[in-house]
Amino acid sequence: MARFIFITGGVVSSLGKGLMAASLAALLQARGYRVRIRKFDPYLNVDPGTMSPYQHGEVYVTDDGAETDLDLGHYERFTGVPSRQSDNVTSGRIYQEIIAKERRGDYLGATVQVIPHVTDAIKNFARADTDGLDFVLCEIGGTVGDIESLPFMEAIRQLRNDVGRENAVFIHVTLVPFIAAAGELKTKPTQHSVRDLTSLGIQPDVLVCRCEQPLPDSERAKIALFCNVSKEAVIPALDASSIYGVPLQYHAEGLDDQVLAAFGIKDAPPPVLQRWEEIMERLDHPEGEVTIGVVGKYTGLKDAYKSLQEALVHGGIANRVTVNIKWLDAEMFEQGEDVAQQLEPMHGILVPGGFGERGSEGKIASVSFARKKKVPFFGICLGMQMACIESARSTGIDKASTTEFGPTTEPVVGLITEWDSPRGREIRAEGGDLGGTMRLGAFPARLSGNSHSAAIYGASEISERHRHRYEVNIHYREPLEKDGLVFAGMSPDGSLPEIVERPDHPWFVGVQFHPELKSKPFDPHPLFASFIEAAVKQSRLV
Template sequence: MARYIFITGGVVSSLGKGLMAASLAALLQARGYSVRIRKFDPYLNVDPGTMSPYQHGEVYVTDDGAETDLDLGHYERFTGVASRQSDNVTSGRIYQQIITRERKGDYLGATVQVIPHVTDAIKEFAQADTEGLDFVLCEIGGTVGDIESLPFIEAIRQLRNDLGRGNSVSVHLTLVPYIAAAGELKTKPTQHSVRELAALGVSPDVLVCRSEQPLPDSDRAKIALFCNVPKDAVIPALDASTIYGVPLQYHAEGLDHEVLKAFGIDPGAPPRLDRWSEIVERVLNPEGEVTIGVVGKYVGLPDAYKSLHEALVHGGIANKVKVHVRWLDAELFEGDEAEIASQLEPMHAILVPGGFGERGSEGKIASVRFARERGVPFFGICLGMQMACVEGAREQGLDHASTTEFGDTETPIVGLITEWMGKDGLQTREQGGDLGGTMRLGAYPAKLAGNSVVSSIYQASDISERHRHRYEVNTRYRDVLEAGGLVFSGMSPDGMLPEIVERPDHPWFIGVQFHPELKSKPFDPHPLFASFIEAAVRQSRLV
């Protein structure tokens, strides 16, 4: 039976529970254990698919087509374990399932309540699909004391009793703030947070204390005394120079050792962390540097492109260079050629990422044109590929080329996809239907042209990548686009849906309909990002 690690947070949000969970899982993996990480989100949305990136950050998509919390990206990047739909649940999804069952009469006339029905559903989710695992890590979103989190905390309390002593451990992440005026670290917020959690019936076994200053032994002893944990189980967590150094940092402070000890497991020999040491060495001591201009819509919040940023870093790791990402607002590029040139000329490569809606689209198209005309490496992802096709069509004389996503157009280079072949057969969608969960989501195969640039990058002719989109490039315009040098080098197996376009006569110009950033890892950089950064390195030697 799998052992469970429940991870909660207190005092304030954004302390790094997801990163801590991913790091702990990586450390347990390095000790030879099998792991899986799950995220409980207390909000009432069924999933984050319809939430603004400014509200929630990026939507992370799994192979099986789930739109999930961005923390699942951390989980995959640190462990290499592919996330599934069963690894993320929200209050909205729990309540949706319960109300559906109630309407069907499944509860046989019983009064449906938070306890036991909601908590039972949460426990059922936590324990599903865990065969053969050594550890399941469950992260609870939000902070202790949030009214939305109460059913999840209660479910944890019940589940710890159900599992029996020694089969679960509670890890609580808190803030130990530094008060500059007093010149002191303050432990009271941690004490109050632990007291709040204990009042709900969950006593933490290990405390992780985020702080901007080193945590003195005296403060660790004080926290241990007032929070009823061993002093060694009070783990300092200072800011790291790179997120990929966090597993090493937590190991040095004894996090994995104390968690295993709380389970009554002899930690044994230290874990093998060579690959993490090598990653950190490459990040902190690069042999060069490049600057990538990302022309996007949500550049005011980097978390909106979290996986994209990390994939660029991974490309830098593969090439032993530091990647500087310059976030450029696409709206500022609309109609001002001089401004476009002044912003993009210093870039060693240009990337136009995915997004939704018309805002900033002309700026993205102008960025594509700049990259094509100046011979600057270009990478278009999802909407970025579509804008590359619109730009290519306009270059071929179709001046009104556009996408139906932005309204009616006489030259629909990109249009709404209403049906496609999925794993469960023909999938159909209607104009004006529900937004949530209705896109082409998850992993789909593609076939690459044998003599293409992308086939040489992948070193394969068949690939599988994750998608999240409603619109597709219209194959009716394939001939006109290819006449202009924009080649369709990757297609769906049935030959109906364009997956990749490229310009073979350009130093590096590739657009993809899917999201390769979702599968990139620091110890296994995605080949497209590794090749893109390699092209940027070559470009940096020319300027």
């Protein structure tokens, strides 16, 4: 039977519970254990698919087509274990399923209540699909004291009793703030947070204390005394130079040892950490640096492009260079900002995915600059579509556009209403529901044998994750290819363009999918590794 590790947070949000969970899972994995990480989100949205990136950050998409919390990206990047639909649940999804059952009469006339119906549904989610696992790590979103997280807290309290106290451990992540005026770290917020948690029936076994200054032994002892844990189970968590140094940092502080001790496991093999040591060696001792300009519309919040940001770092790891990202708001190019002045210092230009018309002309201008100046260009999802529209306009189709932005006489990009998926034939009606109605999840593609993309992948067939409603119109293939934009990858039935590229350009690739979702520090995605390699070559020309 799998053992459970429940991770809660206190004092403030954004303490890095997801990163801590991913790091702990990586450490347990390095000891030979089989792990899976899950996220419980208390909000009432069924999933984050309809939420603004400014509200929630990026939406992470799994192979099986789930739109999930961005923390699942951390989980995959640190463990290499593909996330699934069953690894993320929200209050909205729980209530949706319960109300559907109630309407069908599944509860046989019973009064439907938070306890036991909601808590039972949460527990069922936590325990589903855990065969063959040693540890299941469950991160509870939000902060202790939030009213919306109470059913989740009650559910994990019950679950510890259900599986046996020897099979469940509670980790609480808190903040130990440094008060500059007093020159002291303050433990009182942690004490209050643990008190709130214990009032819910949960006594943490391990405390992870985020702090900006080293945590003295005296303060660790004080926290241990007032929070009813051993001093060794109070784990300092200082800021790291890179998130990929966090597993090594936590191991040095004894996190994995304390978790195993809480389970009564005394004969665990030592962790094999060469993978993480090699990654940090490459990050700490680069042989050069490049600057990549990311021209997007959500640049005010970096978490909106979290996987993209990390995939660029991975490309740097593959090439032993530091990747400096210059975030450029596409709208500024529509407001008179000089495109050349902003983009000429860049060694590579990337136009990421997004939704809506805002900033689109700025993105097209960026594509045009990259094409004409022979600067390495990478277009992802909407970025690929903008590259196709830019190409069409350069051939004389002046009104080339996408139906996403409104009616157009030249729909180079249009709404996809039917497509095949592993779940069968899917249909989306124009004007229908927005949530969960895109082309979502992993789909195969076939690459042209003589294409640059096939050489990069070293394969003629690939599988990549998608999240979009609009596709490049195959009827424009002939004029685009006459302009030099080659359709290098297609869906197996030949109807949906997946990759475009320019053979006459040093590096110009647009993809309809999101390769950043499958990149890992120990296994950089080949497109990002190749893009940064091209940027390194460009840096030597500037």
